[in-house]
Amino acid sequence: MIFDWPTRMQQMADFMGFSEEDLELVRASGPILLDRADELTSAVYDHFMQFPQTARFFLTPEGEIDQTRLDRRKHSLARWLRHSIDFRLDEQFPVFLLAMGVVHSNPSLERGYLGSVPARFMIGTMSFAQTAIAGVLLEEMLDPAQALRTSNAWNKLLMLQLDVLLAGYVTETPTPATEPPAPLGDGSGEEPQGVRRVLTNILDGNRTNGNANGASEQTQGDGQ
Ligand code: HEM
Numbered sequence: 001m002i003f004d005w006p007t008r009m010q011q012m013a014d015f016m017g018f019s020e021e022d023l024e025l026v027r028a029s030g031p032i033l034l035d036r037a038d039e040l041t042s043a044v045y046d047h048f049m050q051f052p053q054t055a056r057f058f059l060t061p062e063g064e065i066d067q068t069r070l071d072r073r074k075h076s077l078a079r080w081l082r083h084s085i086d087f088r089l090d091e092q093f094p095v096f097l098l099a100m101g102v103v104h105s106n107p108s109l110e111r112g113y114l115g116s117v118p119a120r121f122m123i124g125t126m127s128f129a130q131t132a133i134a135g136v137l138l139e140e141m142l143d144p145a146q147a148l149r150t151s152n153a154w155n156k157l158l159m160l161q162l163d164v165l166l167a168g169y170v171t172e173t174p175t176p177a178t179e180p181p182a183p184l185g186d187g188s189g190e191e192p193q194g195v196r197r198v199l200t201n202i203l204d205g206n207r208t209n210g211n212a213n214g215a216s217e218q219t220q221g222d223g224q
Contacts, residue, residue, distance in 0.1 A: 018153070038074075044077060097161055097165050099168075105170075126158050137154075
C-alpha cells in the first residue's frame with residue numbers, strides 16, 4: 001500500500017491519463033457547473049431519498065425527513081464540487097478526501113445508530129455525479145465534442161477521488177510484497193498449488209478441477 005497520498009494520487013492520475021489538459025477542462029467548466037450547483041446537489045439528495053437504504057441517513061430516529069441535516073449535506077456537497085473544480089494534486093487534497101471517507105465510514109456519535117454509509121453507495125454516488133455533470137455539460141456547452149472531452153476529464157477526476165475516498169474505508173488488505181521465488185528449472189513442468197491451482201484451472205477452462213489442497217479430479221466437462 002502507498003501511504004504517501006499525493007504520490008499515490010499522481011501514480012493513479014498517470015495510470016488514468018489524467019493530464020494537465022484535463023485539469024484545464026475541469027477548471028474551465030467551473031462557471032457552468034457552479035451556476036447549476038444547487039440543481040446538481042439537490043439531484044443527488046433527491047436520488048438518495050428515493051431509496052430506503054440511502055434515505056435512512058437523512059431521517060430522524062422517528063423516521064421523519066431531517067431537513068436541517070439534508071440542507072447541511074447539500075452545502076457540504078456544493079463545497080466538494082467547488083473543491084473539485086479547484087482540484088490540484090497537492091498535500092491538502094488527499095487529506096480532504098481521506099477525512100471525507102472517514103466521515104462516511106465511521107459515523108459520528110450523533111448518528112452512530114445509523115452505522116456506516118456502505119462503500120457501494122459512495123461508488124454509486126460518484127457514478128450518479130458523473131452522469132449528472134455530463135448532462136449539464138452537454139446542455140450548456142455549444143460544442144458537443146468539447147462537452148465530451150470535459151465530461152471525460154471529470155470522469156477521471158472523480159475516479160481519482162474515489163480511490164482515496166474509499167481508502168477511508170480501508171478496503172485494501174495490506175499484504176506486503178515478498179522476495180520473488182528463486183527460479184526452479186524453466187518452470188514449465190511445475191504444478192501450481194493451493195488456491196493458485198484452482199485459479200489456474202479456472203483460467204485453463206476447467207479442464208481439471210483442482211481443490212484448494214492441490215488434489216484434482218476429472219470434471220463432467222472433461223470429455224466424459
Ligand atoms: C461521492 C460521494 C459523496 C460525497 C462526495 C459526499 C460528500 C460529503 C461531505 C463533503 C460531507 C461533509 C463532511 C464534513 O465536512 O463533515 C458529507 C457528510 C455526510 N454524508 Fe456524504 N458524500 C457522498 C456520499 C454520501 C452517501 C452515499 C451518503 C448516504 C447515503 C452520505 C451521507 C452523508 C452523511 C450522513 C454525512 C454527515 C456525516 C456526519 O456529519 O456525521 N454521503 N458528505
